[in-house]
Amino acid sequence: MKKKLLLLVVFGLFQISTIYAQEMTVTGTVTDDSGVPLPGVNVVVKGTSNGVQTDFDGNYSIEAGKGQVLVFSFVGLQTAELPVTDDPVVDVTLAPDATELEAVVVTAFGIQREKNNLPYAAQQISGEDVNETRVGNVASGLSGKISGLQITQGNAVGGSVNVVIRGASSLTGNNQALFVVDGVPLDNSNTNSASQQTGGGGYDYGNAAADINPDDIESINVLKGAAASALYGSRAANGVVMITTKKASRGLNISINSAVIVGQIDKSTFVEYQQEYGAGRSDPQDRDGFLYFDVNGDGGNDLVVPTFAPRSWGPRYDPNLMVYHWDAFDPSSPNYLQSRPWVAPENGPETFYETSVSTNNSIIIDGMVGEEGSVKFGYTRNDERGTLPNSRVLKDIFNLHTSYNITNTLTASAMVNYSQIEGRGRAATGYDGGRNINSVFRHFNQTNVDIQRQKDAYFRTGRNITWNWSDPTRPEGLRPAFYNNTYWTVYENYQDDTRNRVFGNASLVYNPTNWLEFLARISVDQYDESQQERRAVGSSGIPSYSRFDRNYNETNYDLLATAERDLTEDLALNALAGINLRRNTISSVSSSTTGGLVIPNLYAISNSLGTIPAPIETFRPRAVNGYFGGLTLTYKDYLTLDGTLRRDVSSTLPSNDNAYNYYALSGSWLFSHHLADFEWLSSGKFRANYATVGNDAPWGSLQDIYSKPDPFGETLLFSLPDTKNNAALKPETTISKEVGLEMAFFKNRFGFDASYYHTNTVDQIMPVAVSSATGYTSRFLNAGEIENKGIELSFYGAPIRNTEFSWNVNVNFTRNRNKVLSLYENSSNLQLASFQGGVSLNASVGRPYGELQGATYETIEGQRLINDNGLYAITNTTSNVIGNVNPDWIGGIHNSFRYKNLSLSFLVDVKKGGDVFSLDMLYGSMAGLLPRTAGTNDLGNPVRDAVEDGGGRILPGVTADGTPNTQRVTITSNNSAFEPQSEFVYDASYVKLRELSLSFSFPESLVPSNVQDLELSVIGRNLWIIHKNVPYADPEENLSSGNVQGYQSGSLPTTRTLGLNLNIKL
Template identity: 30%
Template sequence: MINNNLVVISSADIPLDNITVKGRITDEKNLPLEGTSIKIKGARSGTTSNANGEFTLRVPAHSTIVISHVGYQAIEMVIDKEETITVQMQPGSKALDDVVVTALGISKEKRALGYSTSTIKADVIGEAGSPNVVTALYGDIPGVKIAAAPGGATSGVSVIIRGASSINYQQQPLLIIDGVPARNGDFNSNSGRIGNNGISEINPEDVESVTVLKGAAAAALYGSEASNGVILITTKSGKGKKGFGIEFNTYYDEDRIAYMPQFQTVRGPGHMIDYSTLHTGNINASNENGLDPEGWDHVTYNGTTYRSLVKSINTGGSTTPNLYFGPLYDGKPTIYWDHQVRPYLPQKNSYADTWQTAHNQTTNIAFTNNTDKTTTRFSYTYNHTEGLSLASRNDKHTVSLNNTFRLTPSLTIQTIVNYFNWHVHNRPTGTGNLLLGFGGMLGPADNGKWYRKAYKTSLGYKYVTGQNTNSLTPDENIWFGNLKNGTIDYVWDRLANNEDENENRINGVIKADWKINKDFLFTVRTSTDFTNTLTYNKQRSAIPLSLGNSGGYSVGTFNDEIYYGDAKLNYTKDLTKDIGLNVSAGYTAQYEKTLNNSISTSGGLSVENKFDLSATINPVSASSSQGYLLKDALFGIVDLSYKNYLFLEGTLRQDRTSTMPPGNNTFYYPAVNVSYILTDALNLPSTFNYLKVRASYGLVGNYPQQYISNVSYGLSSVGGYPYTTVNTGPYGNEYIKPERRHEAEVGVEGQLLKNRLGFDITYYYNKITDQITNLTLPYTTGATSILQNAGALSNAGVEINLNATPVKTKNFVWNVIVNFTHNTNKLLSLASGQNEMLLGTFDGEVAYKAKVGRPLGDYWAPTIYQTKGQNTINTNGLYLLNYQQLQNVGNSQETGVGGFRNTFKYKNFGLNFSVDFKLGGSESTTALQWLTALGYTKNTLYAMDAAHGGLSYYQVANNGAIQGVQTNATVGPQGQTVYHNGMLLKGVQQDGTPNTVVVSSPYFYRTEFNSGDASLSSVGPTQGDLEYLYVSKNTYFKFREIAFSYTLPTPILNKIHATNLSLSVFGRNLFYIYRTIKDADAEQFTSASGYGFQNGSPTSNMGNTNPSSRSYGIMLRANF
């Protein structure tokens, strides 16, 4: 009888000695569960189920056995007689004795762990068709912050675990696949193309589980590579159904551009008053280079006169073609820059039409076969994606083979091979040109579709501007104003030029387990992760060869190789009835090699569009680089247990690395953790089904990158003879040490109310010392800087995970998981005498700093200069800023992140949805600031006229400055024109008198939010940009994904010889429930790195990302 996860097997005849219990364990679909743990409660004795889910165990009469498996609810069974039983496990994250994968691929019972881990299973990873493994984990793991670069399947993803851990060096976690290291690292966006990293290439369809080791104690066995945490990916092995099986999955989804800036749709391009006169003092020019009083130009084209938005290009007319302070939209015929006559109206999808709808099709088929001696899974996955960026697509083929051979009862061999073939055509391009360049910002009167038609001439050459410019097709020259060069150049680059990548990656593992006797187990393992990437870049000839040289061609080959091996001897012994001992010792070695070669034409192509190196005009340009890394380690593990409720583990690792000189390249990383199961040790109230406390301490590292510690000198020559010169760059340091992360954590976890409510709470504190930084040196030393260990960071935080089953009936189950993390980061110290470090600047007017006593990533900016406690206004009516006393206007690190996931199941219907959130943390929203400067955004409608709050004024000249004078009259005292778009800024002049100077609203927005009018080195009260107003708090709650599914009933499945067949619809990145940044995707600002800084450079703006998108799709899964 099974009741509330307690199974009682009774009989009138009860033996008094040990009895044998046999059984078969299945999952919720009645498939065998291999590797299920069956143990006697309160003792270490136990066994695991085989590939058929079967087990045999000798137990004392009247004893209780505990059956547990990763991702399933544990079951306790009271055994009173010899019996053969069948137990069906039920999914759930509330298992009492989950078996989890830990460092070095070692599986351990979760109850024995003295540190926090989080594991996500395949069903969560694959339920909403996520393009990569990590993006499926948004909001699901406490202590982990995920930031994916918009751009789809080809873009990288950043993972930050328990706060920032380094000022200048990589913060990405170590990636382990099937127990061995794999290529990962930070992703980059070279040449404007959005790159990827190793973890984004892993096929989600082949992943069984993802486990995150967050603390130093959990990751200490990885030593110098574990300062940023560890992600353990276990691939599917095919264990489960006995005999032959087939798994099939296919899904299709579309991505549509989302979260666009909210443009104003009231007025279009232009300026009613010549912007330049506000600088020259020429108040006689009342329009823009001859525009009529309403702001229109008039041009003649093909014998007909039309009104035009701004002056034509070849007249040298408009100085401000991108400003949107012009005429109101009226729907009347107007000639546009592409020579087309259209109604003068705002375009519905002006910016969005610069992109395309993305399509993604993924199909996976896997074959499994389980016998008494072998377990095999072969999988093939094909993925085709058409990206959001124009002409962006990729085709990816993935093959996975996982074999386990039981050669003898004591010897098992496992081989795992994963092969990736990936062709990427035109990676997505970042929006830098489109949002961070005044020449490319596409306003609401424009439309991306027009640029897709006009980017090239009918002969295939690049567009030509100006009436008098040489061209083979002069009638097609673009000579009307308001053309956005940045946009049309972007379209040319996307549609005319081609950049192709062909990547082949293979990672494989061979592992042997030799059970020497009942106490000793020897494991040896070797692996490789090899990636070869070939790139071809074809730059189309932009002009005819008769008019000049253009075009180009380059090829490159890039190899990344990792070779790894380890060996481990394990000794297990019950020292007494109550005390168990497990000791392991081992050795690991790893060799990494990179080889990069590229060659390109120079000076253009001698034959138009001949993409061959032989077509170079000048000698070809070539480059080559290579790098090597060797590291090895010795490690030891000691586990002690007492009555299966008290566990103590100690580990030690000795590392050596070639990144530092011999004699200074050996380091030690100890760790210890303890776990105490209170419910087994004490007589607690029955409310508690499971209660555990734990504590741990560990030390891990982050060694310097290859070659940076080397002391090197440059070569120069005199009269052709080389000689060694001084080092005019950074100077190495042969005594540099790894950054070291000391971390302590305590936690409590439990299950209550018959396992209907669970919790896992962790407090941690880490201190990262010996920060590797560069100390600036005077040039007289012969170097610009020297590498040093100086500085320390700390993170302190709380991680909370709650799980509950609020409703559970025969036909309906509701499960909910909630997690939350609060982290406080602090820079404890820098080099002696140094109190702050400049990480970078935004637009030259916002400093991004690391300051002692503060979290990393402070924004410091000039604010408005104060005179007698009031804002100070200059003679032209604008604010003066104080550049001598910068103020802290925000910090990029959030105060909390988290999420919650709900799962509903009614009979054969399922509904899952998740929400994640971020609390606080500021971002420099530079793009939104510049859109304001141009008059694109809705807030710039304020003061556009009297109806919108504008003041009436006329202009006078005063000591070389143009000043607005407020008036109620219809004309100025000397006949001056009266305007109605004035603003009077509250404050005083520098002499303390109240401000009376009225400025036009276009002048205010264009000047106060412009790009870099001053700099941080400015002295005294200076007119600058109010950039600090666009350092914005970034809090959001996002409805991340939803999936609705239907599974065929078991009787129907049996008729078609299937074990599962389900159809689902899903959506991802759907909408914001709440956000403080309204005019963009709140995640877009931190997608390049976890905290807006990467290798010393600020990245928390919309510089080089792609637009975000919503995804909608349909999925079919079947098992036979």
């Protein structure tokens, strides 16, 4: 594969032509009718391949001969042609083009349509706006910029991004949007573990859309509703993110980008320890806090930290107390057999994190090959080292685009994208023992541990010397009781992974007439990935090694015919018909050692100390044949009626009933056509549509497939799956209704796009719990209905626009409400995930999808009930609704300012509402780590002091007879979690300064003559969480992408980044 790619690259570069030598240099400035300079205007010498683009200030310079004609073109403006005379300066003003004022958008199968006649919701954004701050994952660059699109991104280096359009429509299936690049549908799965998908621990390996090169994007168009995406079939039921990549332009063009970005953790999103008390459990096993025995040999008992106690309910810090810490029992330590004052450490857990450093370098070379061909080659390297020590994700991406006009009616084109991603030391997420470093810091720890001393111990010895000795009084007890040294974890128990991916297409376009076009295309998306996880000899727990290899392959064959013709002077026709054949195969193999490792530091399955288990192998083929057509009628350019129909035949449905249909009917009325006398109204359009989209079954859900475990002796064994399959499944169906209003004012300086939508997904294919007497735990059935309805609003404006200063603003707002209307048979609740800590994620009939359930307070007339022991009365059941993960609304405000050569832009990202359960806060309270477990009471005394000494707390509430509580209780480790789970559910609202960019475009006088544009930018991401309610964490932080949201365990701190980016165009 790499050799083929290299040959394509060499061939492409060889074909790029040089610019023809001309007689004179013509310069000038291009402006619009308001006098504002226009960057990016194409300036071409007519009849030649010689062309350039204007720079940021609208200036251009081109070689041309007297008598030749310069052609100036720009989307939405009239094309101008001016002859070259003896005057070397040619300034041009481009007027608005009434026929193109509404812009062109890319729809299904890459078909371009005028936005003014588009009868469904679609929102477009430029590649520059997406990649303004040099994002590593293209999905991250969409946050807050598209209405209806909810982006949730974690803080792990190379981590996954959740991309959901108009809410969750599937109870247990995939709710992610489909990504399509130049007609190639891309897999965007996240291969996280089954445990992680239901709230457990694992590594976040990122989502596959991270393989898309942000530097290669020309524009992104988001198709939001079923009517917009119906032509793509069942996989587009959740909406489509259509990506159009950059193509070659005339002349030889070279663009170079280089960025260096550094980052540090946002301490407001990391745990804060109380600074008053150290290690201890404050219970009968550890009554006095310290251990007592003779360390220095003087015959007296010395004070020793209880290293086996992973809590901080111990003695109050006192610099007059000399105490023996964990490193006093390490013979290699400079502090061996030495005591030190009992004080809070100088280096808390926040010092564990390093400064992240990322470099992003890219080059794009494009040009014409003669008069009929073009080539574009691009290469990007993104090297990201995270704040977690020993974490790194290295990404190399190559792009090649070629096209050639074989004849006047036949054009061939090809695109190939090759990427290689190598990850090491990715962050573990969720409740995962010692692998997730942040669980160690946030859950059960000792506030007296100095991180620098842990670091010194590891790098001094290379051994797992940690603070939690199982018994420091005996030599055999000098081993981890439960947690490894954190540096041992990241340098010895790390994971690594690789993914090699190729996607692309080859197509032929035939235009026998000026109104008819035929397209034949084959597209491929193929990748191999490998994930390795290890636990070194000397770690807490059994040493191990595991490996997971996966291959994904999808091929699409498309035949498409489109016709565009005026039937009469007033009536225009657009028609299309096509076939799509999709073939998928997914195969994987995984295995792991048992019983430990024979040879330390040798990570191979064959190094298993125990019997090597049989590998787990899967092979999942899928075939879908799609037949589709569409018809659009436009009357006098203001009335549009659009209909589409698709029929799919799927291999995952019963052979006697494996076809399903979906259709869309849409209409729009450009009412501004009748209001031409209102000069302030540039355009106004009303649209409405109705659509149904089908969805087939998961692979392997029709017939039971036996598993083959290890044999018993020489006897082969086979076992049934846990889920009973169902040969009578029928397709899911999503029914969507939408109305919208678009208006623009004052020559398109201001405008908005508003939508209301209502969708229902019925006959959902889901595993339903059955009696264990059947031999199964669940069975696939068609059951359940979920409803989504909401509004979307996008506003844009240019309040100020003149020759020296301009201000542009874009505002996006989304409000979605969903409800589970029914489940299977008489069931009223479906548990989606069960979290550590006694909280679950659920779908309940009549309630929103994604509610949190758990224990809460018993109350009397709204007042919390206090038991006879002075503690809260807590419900006996955990089925109480204690939260809802869905936001009330989301939005974004993007402002951009330009003053002469200086530009400033920033994005404020907003989420209002939605809840998150924090296991970190629950366990951090139980462990006595957090400030809420210390401090003083209403008497001014330490709350941890005994009640008889004036300590303790009076919990607010009432007793059984309704009188206010007056009983004071001691706060200890045994009752530190006197609150139920509902106390640790927080409002996940936030207001973030998501992006910031300050750019300076160097004037022509300061750059070499062969440089078209030179721009230096200061860029930043996640610089400021302006508002949040979740303590010590980022409200957006989650396990990974997928349906399991609203849960934080071992949360990673947010990384604030700031960097420099240099862009050069030659």
